[in-house]
Amino acid sequence: MPKKTEHFDVLVIGAGPTGMACAIEAQRAGLTAVVVDKGCLVNSLFHYPANMVFFTTPELLEIGDLPFTTANQKPNRQEALEYYRNVAQHYRLDVRQYQQVLAVTGYDGAFRVTTRDRHDHQHEYQARKIVAATGYYDRANYLGVPGEELRKVMHYYTEPHPYFDSDVLVIGGKNSAAIAALELWRRGARVTLVHRGPGIHKNVKYWIKPDIENRILAGEVSAYFHSTVEEILPEAVRILTPQGKKELKNDFVFALTGYHPDYEFLTGLGIELTHPEMRPVCDPQTFESNVPGIYVAGVIVAGVRTGEIFIENGRFHGKQIAEDLKKKIG
Numbered sequence: 001m002p003k004k005t006e007h008f009d010v011l012v013i014g015a016g017p018t019g020m021a022c023a024i025e026a027q028r029a030g031l032t033a034v035v036v037d038k039g040c041l042v043n044s045l046f047h048y049p050a051n052m053v054f055f056t057t058p059e060l061l062e063i064g065d066l067p068f069t070t071a072n073q074k075p076n077r078q079e080a081l082e083y084y085r086n087v088a089q090h091y092r093l094d095v096r097q098y099q100q101v102l103a104v105t106g107y108d109g110a111f112r113v114t115t116r117d118r119h120d121h122q123h124e125y126q127a128r129k130i131v132a133a134t135g136y137y138d139r140a141n142y143l144g145v146p147g148e149e150l151r152k153v154m155h156y157y158t159e160p161h162p163y164f165d166s167d168v169l170v171i172g173g174k175n176s177a178a179i180a181a182l183e184l185w186r187r188g189a190r191v192t193l194v195h196r197g198p199g200i201h202k203n204v205k206y207w208i209k210p211d212i213e214n215r216i217l218a219g220e221v222s223a224y225f226h227s228t229v230e231e232i233l234p235e236a237v238r239i240l241t242p243q244g245k246k247e248l249k250n251d252f253v254f255a256l257t258g259y260h261p262d263y264e265f266l267t268g269l270g271i272e273l274t275h276p277e278m279r280p281v282c283d284p285q286t287f288e289s290n291v292p293g294i295y296v297a298g299v300i301v302a303g304v305r306t307g308e309i310f311i312e313n314g315r316f317h318g319k320q321i322a323e324d325l326k327k328k329i330g
Contacts, residue, residue, distance in 0.1 A: 041085065
């Protein structure tokens with residue numbers, strides 16, 4: 001049975017840095033705000049590789065004008081998780097973790113949101129405005145090849161230890177694939193990299209790119225470029241290379257081929273998406289979508305071009321949204 005309906009001015013869907021920033025700015029505008037997320041606080045960051053170092057500097061990850069202090073030039077995942085926990089505590093953000101949105105009904109000024117928690121209990125919220133800041137990291141781009149459903153196939157890389165003394169295939173040629181291949185090789189895995197492109201992507205982090213390329217040149221990491229995976233078998237993988245088909249002994253596969261926003265969720269809210277970019281239709285100044293009262297924020301604004309918006313610029317969406325909210329309901 002649903003619990004008693006709770007009322008807020010603003011309900012934010014997504015407790016990532018952008019969603020948190022939107023809630024902070026709404027509170028600063030004198031509005032009540034609640035944040036719901038199907039995972040934990042900054043769930044995407046939590047699922048980043050355990051030893052990940054950010055490409056950016058700490059001040060560019062800051063939200064709510066709280067300083068991000070670190071002794072390192074570039075912060076790591078653990079420091080970022082601690083920082084965002086501290087931000088949530090400092091601003092006393094009302095974050096409802098592990099609640100998946102089941103339905104959004106109603107209209108501008110009187111939306112009704114139904115969620116379900118880990119214990120299968122339903123919760124009801126009424127909100128005057130909604131902000132969708134759902135990110136994209138939990139939607140992997142699938143290969144669509146036979147065997148992709150096998151348990152040994154993963155679309156997320158966390159840490160290398162379990163793959164010691166194993167034959168591991170890494171699919172992809174960007175940052176995630178390069179970092180995973182290096183870490184796995186350094187912890188004793190036999191690593192093969194397969195990428196459909198001509199080489200390691202030009203935008204791979206400047207200290208990672210020469211490292212992985214040198215490992216490939218030295219024969220320490222095997223690599224097949226202009227190549228694709230055709231089939232994944234329990235103990236092998238079949239790939240198509242410029243030299244023909246090959247079957248490689250294999251224990252684990254990391255298909256690190258990117259991620260995309262939850263387009264079905266957005267369209268379920270009534271938000272129109274442009275084609276082929278899949279950008280939500282919204283006001284470029286206020287980020288209010290074509291659905292009155294529903295705003296979009298963060299990386300989902302960029303559609304398939306997820307590389308255009310990061311924490312560094314998505315964190316400012318909250319201020320623009322809050323300015324519009326204050327005019328309309330402040």
